[in-house]
Amino acid sequence: MTDEQGRFSVTGKAYRDGYWRVAVQGSTYGDYVTTAGPSDYVDVRHLTRILDYNAAPEPVRKGGTVTVQGMLYRYTDKWHHFVKQKMYFYFRPKSSAKWTYVGSTRGDRNGLFRKGFKASKDGTWRAYHPGSATYAKVHRDDYVDVR
Numbered sequence: 001m002t003d004e005q006g007r008f009s010v011t012g013k014a015y016r017d018g019y020w021r022v023a024v025q026g027s028t029y030g031d032y033v034t035t036a037g038p039s040d041y042v043d044v045r046h047l048t049r050i051l052d053y054n055a056a057p058e059p060v061r062k063g064g065t066v067t068v069q070g071m072l073y074r075y076t077d078k079w080h081h082f083v084k085q086k087m088y089f090y091f092r093p094k095s096s097a098k099w100t101y102v103g104s105t106r107g108d109r110n111g112l113f114r115k116g117f118k119a120s121k122d123g124t125w126r127a128y129h130p131g132s133a134t135y136a137k138v139h140r141d142d143y144v145d146v147r
Helices: none
Strands: 019-020 040-042 048-056 064-076 079-081 084-091 100-104 111-118 123-129 138-144
Touching: 048 111, 048 123, 064 123, 064 138, 084 111, 100 111
Parallel strands: none
Antiparallel strands: 019 040, 048 064, 064 079, 064 111, 084 100, 084 123, 123 138
């Protein structure tokens, strides 16, 4: 159904990549002819998420170790552990807009990733998975106070 300006929306699930097009069927009385709009490519990626994410301890002593850990999951027909995936870690100091890459690690057979870093200043720790042609990218952040 269209609104008074001829606009419409379509809601549904796309299960695979491909070109999609909207077609309007003509009327049975010949008032309107069948027409189709331009096609548009839809890139379908499965969802990913990071659960149980934490950068700890909080607060941490200057020079101490901050351990960043969490669990990476992927969704196909249901949520599954996303195993042995490479995770990247970034740090953004308090009052800064710049993220700095600090290291990476691979998750284990249960999707658990963990890595320790030397704490030098207050700031936010980010765990990032870049995704792929099949899975969406995801990140989580946690702020840690250094004393």
